[in-house]
Amino acid sequence: MEYKSLGALALHLAGQEAALLASLHDGLDRCGKQLVSTMKAEIGHYQPGVGQFAAWADLADSTEAHKARMGYPSDAPLEATGEMRDSFTHEVHGLECIAGSKDPKMVWHEFGTPKMPSRSVVGPAALTQKEFIRRTLGHATVAGLIGGSAIHASLGYDGEI
Template identity: 55%
Template sequence: MKELNGFLGAALQFAALDVALHKSMKNGLEEAARRIAETAKDEVGHYQASVGPFNKWDDLADSTEADKARKGFPADAPLERTGGFRDSWQFEVDGLEAVVGSKDEKAPWFEFGTTRMPPRPVLGPAVIHNGNFIRRIIGKAAVEGITKGHAIHPSLGYDDLI
């Protein structure tokens, strides 16, 4: 453990720890958000089994399959006609907050269903499928941030940290 030289040394060390931890956690959060968005993209176009509180996807209605065939879209590919919904999944990280989602206006209908269409959740299952990865990457980021925060050289001032 690093020895703290007086109050200024302690303050610099704590500032370094805060900066390193914040940077490492942001990187971990970005990696987790990217993985969730990629998993969501991968789920589109394939029937999904039940996971956690989410039921397996129902088969597409015969009328839906007929309409897709008539328009030249792939058969047995739920939520995939043009690929636009699949490609709409993205993420943003701002500080220690991440948002993963789709900008497709139909995404809530797909996720939660409607009176005429059963739910075909994408985001919830993507998070569950990546639960272990998320815990591992965030834990690793926390440890790396704490350990890197102790690696400050005593000659550095606060301005050098930010």
């Protein structure tokens, strides 16, 4: 490309930066949605160990008895009313994506307590989606640097990686 002035070059570079930031924001939003979907799917099902996160322990007999008295599903860890599952969400601020639960009890389940084993959801979701995140942000970076949606089409990218 040839520019007639430094001002024209500066305008071009500013546009490129805006395109990169918009593409990265879109990529982070896709990653957040994928993480939330993964976290929600873990609720109610015993999870295997992932990385440094232990497999979920069986629910205590006393917990199962309490769930039965309340009419909640049996043998479904972290699932009672569905409120905890529905508390998972994500937000994108600038170049940061925050994904997790808005339920304050989730921190007890994620890390455990002296009387309750951990049943981590957020950490394992991030580990299992690591490759999706890497590919999505890689595509978003390339798209933002060299042409936005045009690069998506040329790579055959349709938003699902």
